[in-house]
Amino acid sequence: MxxxxxxxxxxxxxxxxxxxxxxxxxxxxxxxxxxxxxxxxxxxxxxxxxxxxxxxxxxxxxxxxxxxxGVFQKVSMHHGSVRVEMNGEPHHHMVCSKCRKITDIGEKELGLVAKRSRLPGGFLVERYAVDAIGVCASCQKSSC
Amino acid sequence: MxxxxxxxxxxxxxxxxxxxxxxxxxxxxxxxxxxxxxxxxxxxxxxxxxxxxxxxxxxxxxxxxxxxxGVFQKVSMHHGSVRVEMNGEPHHHMVCSKCRKITDIGEKELGLVAKRSRLPGGFLVERYAVDAIGVCASCQKSSC
DNA sequence: AGCATAAACGATAAAAGTTATCGTTTGAGA
DNA sequence: TCTCAAACGATAACTTTTATCGTTTATGCT
Incomplete structure (x- = not known):
């Protein structure tokens, strides 16, 4: 034991x-x-x-x-319901862990990313979806 | 109109x-x-x-x-139930858009990411969650 | 160790989100 | 215009998650 x-x-x-x-x-x-x-x-x-x-x-x-x-983590900020993306431009997301708000951020603004299309195991990448998870400005101000 | x-x-x-x-x-x-x-x-x-x-x-x-x-997209691929992450090592995910399998990939193997902790709008980043969305090796082989 | 109390438990109802069913209505092509 | 498959609305059912509540258990104190 x-x-x-x-x-x-x-x-x-x-x-x-x-x-x-x-x-x-x-x-x-x-x-x-x-x-x-x-x-x-x-x-x-x-x-x-x-x-x-x-x-x-x-x-x-x-x-x-x-x-x-903080013992374990959620794989994704489980959005609770399906969220639809109508913005056709390549971009990523800022997800607030307090209020759950999802805000777009452009690829360049985020300052990313090695564009590899092949990953170990032969995985063929179609696109990267990046969530920056943190606290948005207004949640930083509010106490709750 | x-x-x-x-x-x-x-x-x-x-x-x-x-x-x-x-x-x-x-x-x-x-x-x-x-x-x-x-x-x-x-x-x-x-x-x-x-x-x-x-x-x-x-x-x-x-x-x-x-x-x-393909007119619109889903914001996140893995929705339906909460998924828990017990792997404490920093890593990201490869998500197969055909079979929905989620596979871990280490930060270094992925070859990513600008580690900025502040983003436009004052967003304070706690962590990045990166999904490489594509087709896994076995789904590339199979016709369906 | 024994006791009081708050926390946690199990059972289950309820809520939230989504999908399936089915009879009726409507759009597309002849 | 007519026919028929497709799409619609109403609603039941299903899945996932949360809340409620009476009972049980862990913790801190004596």
């Missing part, structure tokens, strides 16, 4: 002022062991094998907690 | 083999006139002012049609 891992999880909890529960710990360890970019349902299915009585709500609540605490 | 716009919409429809309906045309023009990255609900609210009887389902169906036809 990995004592070191256990300790680091307890430390993570202490740092963030959250309780060390059995469900939380198993969830953390299962997620750590998963490759790729699982959805909450996939995580739930895996955790359920070890803690059959766990609730999906608990999985969601703790995934959020881990993300808020 | 913008005859030129009307014509270009008719051409778009002809190119894609879809009918020119009143709802479709109003939807197209409203979307063209909107700044930013509206959600289907926002588009629906706007279109409803001009075509009060329009159905939300029609808005969804046509937004999909426009995206499939």
């Amino acid at each position: 990995p004592v070191k891992e256990t300790r680091s999880f307890r430390e993570v909890c202490r740092e963030n002022g959250i309780a060390v529960t059995h469900q939380r710990q198993v969830l953390y360890e299962v997620m750590k062991s998963m490759d790729g970019h699982p959805s909450p349902e996939e995580v739930y299915a895996r955790v359920k094998k070890k803690v059959p009585a766990i609730s999906l709500a608990t999985v969601y609540k703790n995934i959020h907690l881990f993300i808020e605490s | 913008p005859v030129k716009e009307t014509r270009s919409f008719r051409e778009v429809c002809r190119e894609n083999g879809i009918a020119v309906t009143h709802q479709r045309q109003v939807l197209y023009e409203v979307m063209k006139s909107m700044d930013g990255h509206p959600s289907p609900e926002e588009v629906y609210a706007r279109v409803k002012k001009k075509v009060p009887a329009i159905s939300l389902a029609t808005v969804y169906k046509n937004i999909h049609l426009f995206i499939e036809s």
Whole structure:
């Protein structure tokens, strides 16, 4: 049994002022062991094998907690609904992590990018989509 | 009334083999006139002012049609459920537009990025999330 | 260790976003 | 103008996520 891992999880909890529960710990360890970019349902299915009585709500609540605490990250700023792009010009996005606003920024203004069309594994690039994730000017001013 | 716009919409429809309906045309023009990255609900609210009887389902169906036809684009490829990132190393993603698989790629392998922490408008960058969107090796081989 | 309290849990209802169904209406080509 | 496939509106259903609430558990204090 990995004592070191256990300790680091307890430390993570202490740092963030959250309780060390059995469900939380198993969830953390299962997620750590998963490759790729699982959805909450996939995580739930895996955790359920070890803690059959766990609730999906608990999985969601703790995934959020881990993300808020910075233990894990969201792959994308999950926009909640489909967003449509009508701007035909090549550009990227500034995404505010507080208010979720998406603002266009031109390729040149962003100051990017090596334009490689082949990546390792033979992946053929059609386009790059860059999100600069941070805090917009007005959210920096407001306290909330 | 913008005859030129009307014509270009008719051409778009002809190119894609879809009918020119009143709802479709109003939807197209409203979307063209909107700044930013509206959600289907926002588009629906706007279109409803001009075509009060329009159905939300029609808005969804046509937004999909426009995206499939390449008239507009999706802002982000991975939407549907939250995806969690457990890989702590700085990296980005290769997203296959055919099979939707998301593969990690290290910052150095990608050969990217200007590390600016301030962007125009005072936007404060916390991190960059880069999606290289294209076709993965196995999808290049397969015909479908 | 025992106890009080706040936090977390499970079950489940509800909300939000999206898709499917189906009967009716409409546009495109003959 | 007529025919028929396509598109429409209404709405049910489905998926994902969040909120509610009564019960259980972890934590800090004695």
